[in-house]
Amino acid sequence: MAVKMPKKVTLMVGETAEVKAVVKPTTATHQRADWGVDDTSVVSLSGFGFTNRFVEGTIHGTSPGVATITATIKEFDVYGSTKNMQTFTDTCIVRVVRPRPIIYLSPEFMAKGPGAGNYGNERPKMEELADKLHDYLQNQGYNSINGRRDIDELTAAAKDAFKRTEESNTLEADLHIALHSNAYNGIATRPVTFYTLPGTFTYSSANVNGLTHVVTNTVSQNQSNEGKALSESIQESLFTLYKESFPNATDRGVISNEFIELRAVNAVSSYVEVAFHDNLNDANWIMDNMSEITQTIGDGIINYIQNAD
Numbered sequence: 008m009a010v011k012m013p014k015k016v017t018l019m020v021g022e023t024a025e026v027k028a029v030v031k032p033t034t035a036t037h038q039r040a041d042w043g044v045d046d047t048s049v050v051s052l053s054g055f056g057f058t059n060r061f062v063e064g065t066i067h068g069t070s071p072g073v074a075t076i077t078a079t080i081k082e083f084d085v086y087g088s089t090k091n092m093q094t095f096t097d098t099c100i101v102r103v104v105r106p107r108p109i110i111y112l113s114p115e116f117m118a119k120g121p122g123a124g125n126y127g128n129e130r131p132k133m134e135e136l137a138d139k140l141h142d143y144l145q146n147q148g149y150n151s152i153n154g155r156r157d158i159d160e161l162t163a164a165a166k167d168a169f170k171r172t173e174e175s176n177t178l179e180a181d182l183h184i185a186l187h188s189n190a191y192n193g194i195a196t197r198p199v200t201f202y203t204l205p206g207t208f209t210y211s212s213a214n215v216n217g218l219t220h221v222v223t224n225t226v227s228q229n230q231s232n233e234g235k236a237l238s239e240s241i242q243e244s245l246f247t248l249y250k251e252s253f254p255n256a257t258d259r260g261v262i263s264n265e266f267i268e269l270r271a272v273n274a275v276s277s278y279v280e281v282a283f284h285d286n287l288n289d290a291n292w293i294m295d296n297m298s299e300i301t302q303t304i305g306d307g308i309i310n311y312i313q314n315a316d
């Protein structure tokens with residue numbers, strides 16, 4: 008005798024599926040059955056039913072993660088007695104994923120600054136922008152993830168620089184958006200958005216406090232093309248807003264770059280430099296237009312998604 012159920016099921020959060028564990032042979036009698044799940048925060052079970060031939064019920068995807076369902080059949084020699092009882096089990100791996108596309112937001116994690124005027128440092132400003140953008144995307148019905156914030160600036164040049172790209176890959180993000188304000192010579196101005204060319208890239212970090220990290224990743228031609236399209240959509244939206252304040256400005260457009268955040272992720276990636284925080288006019292523009300900038304970047308992302316459908 009044996010019990011058999013599907014090896015793997017993938018559900019989106021909120022989705023349900025029927026799962027059946029078949030008992031063989033069909034002539035088996037004197038059985039008792041049960042099923043359970045090892046992580047009820049990921050998958051919940053309901054409608055458990057049992058006949059001589061199968062165990063069945065409904066599984067619900069509750070939150071992103073992986074859980075194992077186990078179906079157990081006990082066959083008795085003599086009904087009701089545990090003497091010579093045999094136990095048969097089978098398992099099914101259930102993966103619960105977020106609705107697509109998953110948009111991963113990664114604001115600057117180094118202090119960088121201070122900027123001109125009252126701008127302060129780049130990290131808190133970009134974290135503020137990421138928080139607002141996260142809310143904006145969620146409110147529009149899109150699935151946004153706010154990148155982890157537990158990045159230590161002292162070790163960020165080494166291992167911590169990879170925490171965001173690792174998280175983006177682990178969570179299987181579809182779009183990876185790095186959020187930055189720029190700095191150069193105090194004179195340079197305007198938004199610019201970066202994408203990556205295709206290829207296989209290896210990054211080795213500096214050794215800081217004994218921490219080093221190496222990552223190799225391949226960016227496909229399609230991923231690069233999509234990253235460019237995403238970047239163009241964001242840049243067009245952002246620059247249109249910028250021109251409302253600076254009518255004579257010319258567009259820097261999108262440029263390819265080798266940033267880790269563009270190349271160490273499996274997602275379609277874009278690296279946004281909102282404007283230059285070491286230029287007073289640009290720094291003030293960012294501070295005075297935080298909500299508008301949030302919306303224009305959000306709309307640039309959404310326009311890209313809608314055109315890609």
Ligand SMILES: [Zn+2]
Pocket residue numbers: 115119129186187188
């Ligand atoms: Zn930056």
